[in-house]
Amino acid sequence: MPINDTAERPALRPVPAGTAPADGELSWQETALCAQTGPELFFPEPGSSTREAKMLCGICEGREACLEYALTHDERFGVWGGLSEQERYALRRRRAGRR
Template sequence: MEDRTAPDSAPADAELSWQETALCAQTGPELFFPEPGSSTREAKFLCGMCEGRVACLEYALRHDERFGVWGGLSEQERYALKRRRAGRR
């Protein structure tokens, strides 16, 4: 019997492959989704050491992730980056 789900799931799997080695997968989500007004310093520090940081950031930008630290950037930092990128077009 032919597996018809493989081609459709392959791009999604490739897009998320960075999660397999991401350092955030070894910690709790509360570090990356802190309460309003809480520090994001520890999350950003961990992101800075992660080999998946760039892929994570690009994923967050592509999917308009509006909450938490992704790829070492906060919500406001990602918004500013998107505006700068849009201005260069």
């Protein structure tokens, strides 16, 4: 019997009560293409391809806001804003090196 591990994977999540984001901070989620697909595309099994998720991100109007959200909130899993975990980590390091 296959294990349903999608429940363990993070997804776009609401902001907890009392920590409301600034106006429009999460408005990109309303029209994000990822919201119209399953989370398994953006949170693939280790070693699986992220190519399809990145292609979808590439045509999404919310890509830049999504990436900034992931960087600001230290999202460590999945594809956010068209970048994988490793790519976001490298970007954070590059940004930190410019300061």
